[in-house]
Amino acid sequence: MVTEVKDTSKKRMLTGYRPTGRLHLGHWHGNLLNMLKYQAEYESYFFIADWHALTSDYADTSQLLANVEEMILDWLAAGIDPDKCNIYRQSDLPEVAELHLYLSMITPLGWLQRNPTYKEQQEQVTTKDLSTYGFLGYPVLQCADIVIMGADVVPVGEDQLPHLELAREIVRRFTHFYGDYLIEPQALVSHAKKVPGTDGRKMSKSYDNAIFLTDEKDDVAKKVRQMITDPAKIRKDDPGDPDICSVFELDKAYASAEELAKIDKECRAGTLGCVEHKLGLAERTSASLADFQTRRAELGGVAGLVDQTLAEGAAKVRPIAEEAMHTVRKLMKVE
Ligand code: TRP
Numbered sequence: 001m002v003t004e005v006k007d008t009s010k011k012r013m014l015t016g017y018r019p020t021g022r023l024h025l026g027h028w029h030g031n032l033l034n035m036l037k038y039q040a041e042y043e044s045y046f047f048i049a050d051w052h053a054l055t056s057d058y059a060d061t062s063q064l065l066a067n068v069e070e071m072i073l074d075w076l077a078a079g080i081d082p083d084k085c086n087i088y089r090q091s092d093l094p095e096v097a098e099l100h101l102y103l104s105m106i107t108p109l110g111w112l113q114r115n116p117t118y119k120e121q122q123e124q125v126t127t128k129d130l131s132t133y134g135f136l137g138y139p140v141l142q143c144a145d146i147v148i149m150g151a152d153v154v155p156v157g158e159d160q161l162p163h164l165e166l167a168r169e170i171v172r173r174f175t176h177f178y179g180d181y182l183i184e185p186q187a188l189v190s191h192a193k194k195v196p197g198t199d200g201r202k203m204s205k206s207y208d209n210a211i212f213l214t215d216e217k218d219d220v221a222k223k224v225r226q227m228i229t230d231p232a233k234i235r236k237d238d239p240g241d242p243d244i245c246s247v248f249e250l251d252k253a254y255a256s257a258e259e260l261a262k263i264d265k266e267c268r269a270g271t272l273g274c275v276e277h278k279l280g281l282a283e284r285t286s287a288s289l290a291d292f293q294t295r296r297a298e299l300g301g302v303a304g305l306v307d308q309t310l311a312e313g314a315a316k317v318r319p320i321a322e323e324a325m326h327t328v329r330k331l332m333k334v335e
Contacts, residue, residue: 013042014151024210026203077296088313236273
């Protein structure tokens with residue numbers, strides 16, 4: 001069913017995610033829970049930034065379509081509801097590419113070369129060649145994503161703040177040349193909870209330390225068993241320090257306040273062993289994933305669901321993009 005999402009009393013909120021494939025607990029606590037909140041509070045636009053994935057992963061695109069599909073199914077199973085928000089894929093809107101072209105005309109090279117994310121990635125990523133035109137223009141494409149929908153608010157992690165600042169600068173430059181039309185987006189800094197992976201580092205697919213939302217009970221238990229606890233707690237009755245234990249850290253997302261206080265006390269007293277604590281965490285994690293997994297399995301069996309969701313999503317937002325482009329072209333005298 002296609003319903004119009006237009007509640008003018010609500011601010012327009014937009015955010016994009018690169019298609020990374022199957023989502024894990026880091027995404028659950030970092031993005032999905034926020035998305036559920038936003039879809040209730042704002043007129044929300046959630047899109048899959050598949051062109052942005054190409055800026056760094058252009059050499060091997062074999063997983064791209066499958067990754068988009070996994071991500072959409074995970075969103076739907078988590079309760080992101082196309083009747084309450086707008087879900088679409090960037091590449092379904094050629095208008096975004098066109099706006100990116102116009103914005104690229106007015107964006108000074110220096111702004112992009114000075115972008116901290118660009119510099120950092122150039123230095124740190126050694127497995128792919130990121131010295132491309134497309135990668136340098138990443139923030140310009142991101143700006144096009146945001147302003148084509150007239151978004152007021154963009155939730156971002158700290159790391160994305162420079163991109164949002166660039167978007168605002170590009171909008172100001174557009175206004176200076178062609179007139180006041182594009183909206184300068186506001187950043188909504190989301191302090192997403194960072195969950196530790198099984199090796200204690202930030203949970204990430206590329207670190208191979210992730211617990212996926214679709215992991216079955218046994219896999220969750222196996223992964224939790226590998227997690228790092230206080231290295232000084234060797235025997236189960238040695239006293240431990242929960243503050244340096246990644247099992248305790250992850251448990252903050254699952255155990256109740258009372259449970260946490262009890263675990264903290266018993267670990268310090270040496271009455272709770274790590275094996276038992278891990279069993280508890282694995283139980284709590286699996287239990288909390290159960291509903292999601294049931295829904296995910298159901299949705300995965302519905303033929304054509306992803307295509308339909310994307311087609312309906314694009315149809316809902318296309319008029320906004322088209323209208324914005326008419327205005328932009330007129331202002332720039334190309335229409
Ligand atoms: N750069 C964002 C990320 O890496 C993804 C993204 C693309 C985005 N376009 C956007 C986020 C527009 C917010 C708004 O996560």
